[in-house]
Amino acid sequence: MIITKSLAELETMREAGRITAACLRIVGEAVRPGITTAELDALAEEYIRGEGALPAFKGYHGFPATLCTSVDEEVVHGIPGPRVLTEGQILSVDCGAIVEGYYGDAARTFPVGAVSAEVTRLLEVTRASLEAGTACCRPDMRLFDISHAVQHVVEDAGFSVVREYVGHGIGRTMHEEPQVPNYGPAGKGPQLKPGMVFAIEPMVNAGGAPVRSLDDGWTVVTEDGSRSAHFENTIAVTEEGPLVLTRE
Numbered sequence: 670m671i672i673t674k675s676l677a678e679l680e681t682m683r684e685a686g687r688i689t690a691a692c693l694r695i696v697g698e699a700v701r702p703g704i705t706t707a708e709l710d711a712l713a714e715e716y717i718r719g720e721g722a723l724p725a726f727k728g729y730h731g732f733p734a735t736l737c738t739s740v741d742e743e744v745v746h747g748i749p750g751p752r753v754l755t756e757g758q759i760l761s762v763d764c765g766a767i768v769e770g771y772y773g774d775a776a777r778t779f780p781v782g783a784v785s786a787e788v789t790r791l792l793e794v795t796r797a798s799l800e801a802g803t804a805c806c807r808p809d810m811r812l813f814d815i816s817h818a819v820q821h822v823v824e825d826a827g828f829s830v831v832r833e834y835v836g837h838g839i840g841r842t843m844h845e846e847p848q849v850p851n852y853g854p855a856g857k858g859p860q861l862k863p864g865m866v867f868a869i870e871p872m873v874n875a876g877g878a879p880v881r882s883l884d885d886g887w888t889v890v891t892e893d894g895s896r897s898a899h900f901e902n903t904i905a906v907t908e909e910g911p912l913v914l915t916r917e
C-alpha cells in the first residue's frame with residue numbers, strides 16, 4: 670500500500686527536506702582536494718543536530734555515519750573515514766534528516782576540484798534524469814512513468830542505470846512502499862495520487878550496469894570499475910504537479 674500524506678504532514682516533510690538539502694549544500698561547498706570524508710561527515714552531523722533534527726542514516730541498520738560518501742567507482746553506501754579526496758575524483762553524498770518523525774532523503778555528486786569533460790557529462794546526465802523523473806510526479810501519471818523517464822535520459826546518453834538499488838516511498842520511515850526503479854515500462858504501475866511522496870534516486874554508471882558489494886558490508890561499487898553518479902530528491906505528488914521537498 671502506498672501511504673498518502675496530508676498537507677500538514679507535507680509541511681513537516683518540507684522542513685526535513687530543507688535541512689537535508691541545506692546540509693548537502695554545506696557539504697558540497699566543503700568538498701575539495703585534501704579534505705577527508707570523515708571531516709565532511711562531522712560537518713553534516715553538526716549542521717543537522719544544530720537545526721534540531723536527527724541524522725536519518727546514523728544507526729540505520731547499523732550504518733555508522735550521518736552521510737554515505739561514495740568516491741568514483743563507489744555507487745552508494747560508502748562509509749566516511751580517513752580517506753583524503755584528490756583532484757579529479759567525484760564524491761557522491763547521500764544524506765537524510767528526521768524532523769518530528771518525518772524523513773527527508775537526498776543525494777548529490779560533487780566534483781573534487783577540476784574533473785574531465787566526460788565526468789562532467791556523467792554528472793549532468795544523472796541530474797537531468799532525476800529532473801525527468803521528477804516531472805512525472807503528477808496525478809495523471811503512473812509509477813513506472815517515473816522509472817521510464819529516468820532510464821530514457823540515461824541510456825540515450827550512453828550510460829547505464831543500476832538495477833539492484835532503487836528509489837522508494839518515504840514518510841514516517843525512510844523506506845516505504847513502493848519501490849521506484851530507475852528503469853521500467855511507461856504507462857504501467859499504480860496511478861499516482863496527490864500526497865504520495867517518493868525518493869527518486871538515479872544511480873548512473875559510466876560503464877556497465879552490474880554492481881557488487883565490498884567486504885565492509887556496505888560499500889557498493891561498479892563491477893567494471895567505471896565511475897558512478899547519484900542524485901536524489903524527496904518529491905511529493907500534488908494536484909499542481911511535483912513538489913520537491915529536499916530544497917532550500
Ligand code: MG
Nearest residue numbers: 763764774775
Ligand atoms: Mg538517499
Ligand code: MG
Nearest residue numbers: 774868870901
Ligand atoms: Mg533514498
